[in-house]
Amino acid sequence: MGADRTDVLGAAQRLLNRDPGASMSAIADAAGVSRATLHRHVDSRDALLVELGTRSLDQWERRLDGVAVEEVAATGDAAAIRAVLEALVLGYVDDADDHGFALTDHVILANAELIERTQRLADREAVLFAAAQEAGVLRTDLPLRWFGHTIYGQLVAGREAVRLGDVARRDVAHLVLSTLLAGVTSP
Amino acid sequence: MGADRTDVLGAAQRLLNRDPGASMSAIADAAGVSRATLHRHVDSRDALLVELGTRSLDQWERRLDGVAVEEVAATGDAAAIRAVLEALVLGYVDDADDHGFALTDHVILANAELIERTQRLADREAVLFAAAQEAGVLRTDLPLRWFGHTIYGQLVAGREAVRLGDVARRDVAHLVLSTLLAGVTSP
DNA sequence: CTCATTTGAGACATGTATGTCGCAACATTG
DNA sequence: CAATGTTGCGACATACATGTCTCAAATGAG
Structure with a gap:
């Protein structure tokens, strides 16, 4: 037991x-x-939350490692970069299912160490975004820092949509990715 | 005093x-x-939160009234619908500045009355989205319910981006709208 | 079987936020 | 000025979650 x-x-x-x-x-x-x-x-409730926050950052880092962001970014290969971007986002959607609450929890969002580490991970991601802009994959008229935030926002949206039963769990990944990449307007 | x-x-x-x-x-x-x-x-802290939640829904409703969603939706005029969509989102971004915390507060998100009213407002919005799909403004391969959630997600993203100083306040509205409509990939 | 470790249950002290109350100071109005 | 109403301040009781502790029961290894 x-x-x-x-x-x-x-x-x-x-x-x-x-x-x-x-x-x-x-x-x-x-x-x-x-x-x-x-x-x-x-030790304490706060310690628990911080530990769970750390876990979710671990997972994030694992995703970045898993797709070898830096290496792919260095190649400058548009197709590869695009593939990695998609893979990352899909991975995040999966993770958000488990670690989702960490996205908005106050204690976690206020912890200095976690903030710092978040910053570092965001920096790693930004390298990919920059390469993607360079390679013509991502729009160059959007600030580098914005990409991470939009992704974050879409994750929150997807999580909420599932929570309220407006979207089936298996559809979320596609919706998030598709909306993120192409927007909501008709081509 | x-x-x-x-x-x-x-x-x-x-x-x-x-x-x-x-x-x-x-x-x-x-x-x-x-x-x-x-x-x-x-009366109580919870009552305060609920009241603030109500206020933010009031503001949302005011936005919907302000652009006369139903009427514009009924016309089926693509240009008008698109204009109203943009005006709505820009308005929401402004509002999120003040009512932002209500977007993620647990007490507010858990209150039955507020949930119900949110549902009704989302329904009103959905009428516009449906008309927009019909008029060829919004993608028809996305579920009606999803549009509201993506917008919500972008609002959270914009709010967070400003809070962390990654984006200037005056740029948020444009970023949110532009990303929402067209996505992040290069055309 | 026996011993060592881990667990659950409950009691305990603590801290903190909440909501209420009474009273004195203040201003507002007539 | 007098009367009325509002406010701040502090005290108060309450509720609740937290973290610690003890002890008895259960578990598991040898």
């Missing part, structure tokens, strides 16, 4: 995804564990 | 925009009013 530390964190993540204000007691319940045991795993 | 009820709500709105978790005491301070007086204006 050993609830692994990972299991507990996972359960916490899932619950907080549904109810971002859940108490430690509620989280313990959701993890099938007593409040005391939860505290044996994690 | 009369701090009007409207003034107090406005101050609360501004503070909560910066710090969504602000306490009643902090809100009172920000409004230049004692905690007791704040409570003379509003």
Whole structure:
């Protein structure tokens, strides 16, 4: 019956995804564990949130590593860059399903270390965006910093659309990617 | 020295925009009013949030009324529909500046009445989107319900971009609109 | 089986925000 | 000036989540 530390964190993540204000007691319940045991795993609620935030940044970093952003950016190959961009976004949509609440949680968004690390990851991403602009993949009339934010916004949109049942989960990835790349107007 | 009820709500709105978790005491301070007086204006913190949520929906509704969505939708005139779409989004961007925190606040997002009213306003908007699809302005391969969500996502993105100083306030409206309509890829 | 470890349950102290109240200072109006 | 109403201040009780602790039960390894 050993609830692994990972299991507990996972359960916490899932619950907080549904109810971002859940108490430690509620989280313990959701993890099938007593409040005391939860505290044996994690020092405080804030520490828990920060850890989950870190996890989501880990995942983000894993995505960047997985597609070898820097290398692809260095090639300057338009097709490759475009493929990587799409793969990244699709990956993010998947991740947002699990780590979604971290996108808007106040504690996480206010933590200095996490902010700093977010900045670094955004910088890595920006390298790809710059190369994409250079290669004629992305519009050059948009500021580099904006791309990351739009993607973020679309992730929030997709998450909310699914949450409210307006869009089927399996359709989200396509909708987000397609809207992001081509916009909503008729060609 | 009369701090009007409207003034107090406005101050609360501004503070909560910066710090969504602000306490009643902090809100009172920000409004230049004692905690007791704040409570003379509003029954509880939740009631305050709900009221601010209502305000933001009021503003949304005002926008819809202002451009006469239904009438324009009924004409089926592509140019007019497109103009109204743009005007709406630009208006929303402006509003998000003030009511922004309501976009992601848990209490507000969980309130039954507000959810219901949001639904009704989204329905009104959907009429315009449908007409826009019909008139060849909006893509027909995207589900009706999705348009509202993407717009919402872009608003969140713009808000965050400004908050982090990545984008100048005066540029947001154009970025949001342009990205929304045409996407991020080079034509 | 026995011992060591882990867990759950509950009690406990603490801290903090909330909402209420009374009173004194103040201004506003007549 | 007098009367009325509003405000700030501080006290108060309350509620609730948090984090710690203890002890008994369960688990698992040897």
